[in-house]
Amino acid sequence: MMWLSGGFVFRRGDSVYHRLDPRVKLLISALMFVTTLLVRSVYELLIVIAFMVAVAAVATVLRRVGRTMALTASFSAIIFLINLAFTRNLESSFLYAIRFVAIVVSTSLFFITTSPDELEQVMKTFRLPRDVVFAFVTAVRFIPVMMLDTIQIMDAQKSRGLELEKGNVFRRVRNMIPVLIPLVVNSVVRSGELAEAMESRAYGAVPRPTSLVQYRASFRDRAVAVAAVAIFAVAAYSFYYVLPVQFP
Amino acid sequence: MIEFQDVTFVHQNGVKALDGVTLKIESGETVALVGENGAGKTTLVKHVTGLLKPASGRVLVDGQDTKATSTARLSRKVGVAFQNPDHQLFSESVEEEMSFALRNFGFPPEVVRNRVAWGLELFGLEEYRKSSPLVLSGGEKKRLTLACILAWDPDVVILDEPTVGQDSLQKERLAGTIKLLKSAEKTVVVVSHDIEFLWPIQPRVVVMKAGKVVGDGPAPRIMQDEALLASARVAQPQLVEFHRSLSSKPLEPFADALEARRWVEGAFRP
Amino acid sequence: MKLTNILDIEGLTFRYPEAPKEAVSHFDLHVPEGEIVVLAGPSGCGKSTLLRTVNGLIPHMYSGDYSGEVKVAGASVKGTDMRDLSQRVGFLFQNPENQIFMFTVERDVAFGLENIGVPREEMRGRVDEALRLLGIASLAQRAPHELSDGQKQRVALAGVLAMRPRLVILDEPTSLLDPKTAGDLVALVAGLRKELGTTFVVVEHRIDLLVKVADRLVVMSEGKKVLEGTPRDVLFGEEAESYGVATPSVTKLQKMLAHDGLATGGALLSPAELARELEERQR
Known part of the structure; x- marks a missing residue:
């Protein structure tokens, strides 16, 4: 599943798209997501995908999206075959397979262009409790730190003669114990230290904490949001009332 | 013998952690590896036991290329004590913790028993034999990790920042252990920022900066090379600074305060 | 006792629940405002516990047998809540990694201010000031994993100073830094004392870094204060080394x-x- 995480990790960018209000980016991704569910033919879906590629180009993440698409396609080949085996319908199986790719791309576009900081803002707009938002923030913040911990623990244990890849499946699982225990212990110690630092900096002191940054949708953000809704309306209308373009 | 032949290593994020390192450490030598954080010291150490493999160049341990063998095999010869004991302690008891590596290396049970008993005694940990390693203090944990490594009697012992978080009494004990290893003709490599700790040991000093070895030689020579120390952001030992500031002085800087006192007595007593 | 003391510890004794021994025992300490006080002693002597009684983590977060009194600027720590204490006493922990929460430096510096509900405009000014004091204004938009250890420690200290405490506690702040970076941090602390008049209580094994800037050296052993004086007096005495103080x-x-x-x-x-x-x- 490593490829999937690669398709969803934020990397800093400086495109027009990156600078959009995170809520607008969420809206665009959500609309694209819904549109992929509305389409009736592969041809229509290809139009939607072409649109996504255009968005990716604006966001200067074409190469990353391309990689995600290629990697997802291998997975959706399996979906295609399973579908074909059950339905014996070539076109609908094909549609399902490509739809999977489109769904992954639409969500991935949001995550790879939205910083965790902006994600937090989005969560706040949905009025999620501060504890939930903060738990999310720290979880994401400490992923790289914990990965580093894991490497260091594995190095230390390998240096004491532990061979992780040795033996059958059961032996291998047992081999992980000397890695997992220090990892858990370290996480517990770390959360203790975090709790102390949070407490020392008045976490939870007032029911409604203030915020240093405020995302206020600019005129451009609003214009983009309106355009996105308009395009969606046109797409939804034509997919329903215009004759479906059939697969040649 | 450990040999680095023009070794280069690049991290996943594209940072060149080792950049053409060539270095030879003979058996029985005591070497201090110094340099600021991020200079590549730990990356270098990880190459010795094959935890990292060079992108180009070769690392040889007793003539064997680390690429052609396993970390487990290399570790039998080279014991590495990493900086943070919490990254390795996991057993139910101190005794079990010490037996872990010995069992991995396939020592027979009676040897395991003897070695564990020896290590516990040497490091003053006998009273904790049955306790969980997690209840030990920071200093005791550090000693335990060292005991764990010495128990399998490796030819080379590498200590990564052994003095971090240690008070002066614990440091003295550690210096004693290093002397002991020296007299047992072990090869000892100490990675440390703690220049004041390293100086009385008078090791060969290897200075690293941005993935390169920029200085290599006996402690007195390296520690008097101010331009080198400044460029690598390494501190100068206080006694070397004192020696430098004297207008008439002995050829070599003083290894410890007692030596300095003796010289001052002779030179300044009216 | 002078009225200008920023910190007064009187007969403090603290024992963790179910611990066999007292972690801090009959401890007295009086610190006039603007001093830099170094607290030393062997590992496990109770230094960490003592520090936590000053900023209120004990008894507000950790309870136990507590007697005696700790006063910051005359107000009892026990009787003050963490919201007020966080603005009187700053606490810099040993590991910078575990005290940076947010994804950008400036958001993290603002963390405490957000928590106490400082209005945005005022917060902006205080964050910028803290960044400037620590010379890290250029790092404002960086993520924590893009920083070196020395930079992380500065970010953490900026977050502490943004709360404008009059007393700042540093718990082995340099133990993970290389000597030059550690020296820079100590110079910074000395500069802050001069510029802001902030009082610092520092736990540090590397006395050599601090002897020149410290006004006072206090040595603890087994929960008790065993030595106190100027660094010169303590280090010249016969006992300092037996308590593990690195001369x-x-x-x-x-x-x-x-x-x-x-x-x-x-x-x-x-x-x-x-x-x-x-x-x-x-x-």
């Missing part, structure tokens, strides 16, 4: 030479100063 090697030499009548034992001298003094005396 800098040049101080060791100065002490021996003073004993031999070859150097003065007036003030602590740097290596260069000691050499100069010896030569001047000879003339």
